[in-house]
Amino acid sequence: MQKHLRLYFITALLLLSATVLFGMLASWAFLYPETYNQYMPFYQLRPFHVSAALFWIISGATSCILLFKKESLAGSSSVVLEQLFIYTWIGTIIAIFVCYGLKKFGGREYWEFPPVLGLPLLVSWLLLMGAYFIPLLKTKGNKPMYVWMWTTGMFFFLVTFIEQNLWLVPWFRQSYLRELTIQWKANGATVGAWNQMIYGTSLYLMVKISGDVTKAQGKTVFFFYMLGLSNLMFNWGHHIYNAPSASWIRDTSYIISMTEWLFLIRMLQGFRSTLEEGRKLKHLITYRFLIASEFWVFVNLLLTLAMSVPAINRYTHGTHITVAHSMGATIGINTMILLAGFSYILEIDQKSERIRKTIIANFWLCQVSLVAFWITLIAAGIIKGYRTTALNLTSFQEIMMPVMPALKAFSIAGIGVVISLVIISVVYIRQAIRFKEA
Amino acid sequence: MKFRLWLILFIGFLVYTCLVYSYCDKNSLPGNTPDNHVVAGWNTWQEKNCQSCHQIYGLGGYLGPDLTNAASAPGKGENYMKVFIQFGTGKMPNFHLSDSETNNVVAFLKWVDKSGKNTVPKENVTWTGNYNLDN
Numbered sequence: 001m002q003k004h005l006r007l008y009f010i011t012a013l014l015l016l017s018a019t020v021l022f023g024m025l026a027s028w029a030f031l032y033p034e035t036y037n038q039y040m041p042f043y044q045l046r047p048f049h050v051s052a053a054l055f056w057i058i059s060g061a062t063s064c065i066l067l068f069k070k071e072s073l074a075g076s077s078s079v080v081l082e083q084l085f086i087y088t089w090i091g092t093i094i095a096i097f098v099c100y101g102l103k104k105f106g107g108r109e110y111w112e113f114p115p116v117l118g119l120p121l122l123v124s125w126l127l128l129m130g131a132y133f134i135p136l137l138k139t140k141g142n143k144p145m146y147v148w149m150w151t152t153g154m155f156f157f158l159v160t161f162i163e164q165n166l167w168l169v170p171w172f173r174q175s176y177l178r179e180l181t182i183q184w185k186a187n188g189a190t191v192g193a194w195n196q197m198i199y200g201t202s203l204y205l206m207v208k209i210s211g212d213v214t215k216a217q218g219k220t221v222f223f224f225y226m227l228g229l230s231n232l233m234f235n236w237g238h239h240i241y242n243a244p245s246a247s248w249i250r251d252t253s254y255i256i257s258m259t260e261w262l263f264l265i266r267m268l269q270g271f272r273s274t275l276e277e278g279r280k281l282k283h284l285i286t287y288r289f290l291i292a293s294e295f296w297v298f299v300n301l302l303l304t305l306a307m308s309v310p311a312i313n314r315y316t317h318g319t320h321i322t323v324a325h326s327m328g329a330t331i332g333i334n335t336m337i338l339l340a341g342f343s344y345i346l347e348i349d350q351k352s353e354r355i356r357k358t359i360i361a362n363f364w365l366c367q368v369s370l371v372a373f374w375i376t377l378i379a380a381g382i383i384k385g386y387r388t389t390a391l392n393l394t395s396f397q398e399i400m401m402p403v404m405p406a407l408k409a410f411s412i413a414g415i416g417v418v419i420s421l422v423i424i425s426v427v428y429i430r431q432a433i434r435f436k437e438a
Numbered sequence: 439m440k441f442r443l444w445l446i447l448f449i450g451f452l453v454y455t456c457l458v459y460s461y462c463d464k465n466s467l468p469g470n471t472p473d474n475h476v477v478a479g480w481n482t483w484q485e486k487n488c489q490s491c492h493q494i495y496g497l498g499g500y501l502g503p504d505l506t507n508a509a510s511a512p513g514k515g516e517n518y519m520k521v522f523i524q525f526g527t528g529k530m531p532n533f534h535l536s537d538s539e540t541n542n543v544v545a546f547l548k549w550v551d552k553s554g555k556n557t558v559p560k561e562n563v564t565w566t567g568n569y570n571l572d573n
Contacts, residue, residue: 037531042499043486108489109489112487176553178463182458234454245464246463247464247571254568310567317496396503
């Protein structure tokens with residue numbers, strides 16, 4: 001592993017640890033704001049947590065792509081472009097965290113840093129695209145579907161990042177509903193973009209560990225890729241169902257979101273072959289992370305389908321069910337796939353029994369804690385949604401009072417997630433420092 | 439063939455994006471554009487990271503209440519909001535905003551309030567599971 005890639009790889013893992021540690025602190029600040037306001041208030045901890053999560057996912061996904069593209073693309077890549085990208089990207093993330101430390105905000109949800117820092121992020125992304133697209137364009141012939149997915153994810157991240165910053169142009173702020181609609185159009189599609197990069201990595205890993213190249217070829221795989229892309233482009237409206245924006249936005253999103261049933265049906269159809277494959281590959285840590293992500297895809301898909309129905313969304317919107325959905329997706333799906341990718345890169349399955357046992361024990365601690373964490377968030381959301389929408393209570397204190405015990409249980413379950421993911425990160429960082437390619 | 443299909447979908451995305459930018463706000467009126475106070479209040483809202491704890495249209499944080507219609511809510515309104523913003527509470531920190539900053543944030547929230555209601559009445563849910571918010 002080249003020096004700059006090793007640095008990037010380690011940075012991504014440090015961001016994972018930072019995400020869960022700040023998340024735990026933020027959950028306690030939510031429960032005891034009077035105490036935390038004296039030291040580090042919730043409004044300061046939340047951006048630390050959210051930005052660390054966002055940068056962990058994007059850095060983790062692009063780490064995997066930068067390493068896997070070497071054998072997937074024929075043309076040699078520009079090391080200088082890769083280095084420039086990595087140093088600018090990491091430098092900007094540090095600047096963002098310094099701003100949060102000084103309570104300097106100015107952006108919007110998920111991107112709370114002063115908007116001027118969007119510029120170096122944009123430049124570094126263009127450098128990354130240069131490092132990826134140069135060898136891609138030199139590669140002839142049919143490309144496997146994971147290459148399509150990586151390319152789509154990178155391209156749409158650029159599109160949505162620009163769209164995310166359109167609010168800086170005064171015309172977009174002439175109407176609050178326009179600003180809100182475009183903000184959530186961009187946010188929804190950004191998630192779709194990183195999902196393309198991460199699911200591409202998942203497909204790449206399945207091909208590599210099963211040795212079956214047909215998994216990334218053929219009409220069915222392409223059909224589901226196009227379905228995912230359609231959802232990236234048009235299925236973001238559930239974020240703003242209750243806002244009085246034009247109704248055709250809600251109609252479009254509702255119709256497109258129902259195509260996600262096809263993903264669910266496909267998972268159910270493939271259940272038997274997944275079981276057979278599992279019997280052969282269950283000894284691999286990489287495979288365990290991948291299969292865990294499949295479980296989280298399934299349960300999150302059920303939640304997403306429910307939330308995509310406006311009549312149900314009326315109860316769930318603005319409640320902790322939305323948090324359960326995003327935590328289930330970012331930890332359960334994205335983080336599991338990225339850890340599978342990192343395990344494959346570091347050849348964790350070839351390491352000593354002690355290392356393997358540590359990872360497996362913490363893998364299970366993470367899954368069990370995450371299930372408890374996810375269920376308590378859904379319980380909190382159901383209580384809040386019922387009291388707000390069914391009982392029509394208007395006093396915030398009155399609505400939240402019975403929600404708090406569920407949130408305390410959520411914070412306790414979160415400790416297990418923190419311990420397991422920090423231990424896995426530390427083990428992987430140590431392995432990355434020692435790693436020598438065979 | 440694959441790339442052609444991709445391109446068709448992408449063109450659809452571009453057309454849809456233009457439609458969203460131009461027509462997403464069906465209630466947009468020429469006189470309802472934000473004045474300088476509203477824009478300044480909006481910027482303060484972001485600089486103090488108010489969205490971390492509060493929601494507008496159910497989007498934002500969960501520590502404090504949704505403020506979409508706080509300006510017109512019975513028993514709340516302008517003075518009520520000013521007291522909260524200027525002094526904070528046990529849960530909400532005091533941000534030490536000046537009088538003009540406080541007035542600007544209130545102007546912003548009053549402008550947001552005019553954009554619509556953040557709740558969907560039960561009567562607007564149709565048999566398809568969708569809403570009808572056009573009436």
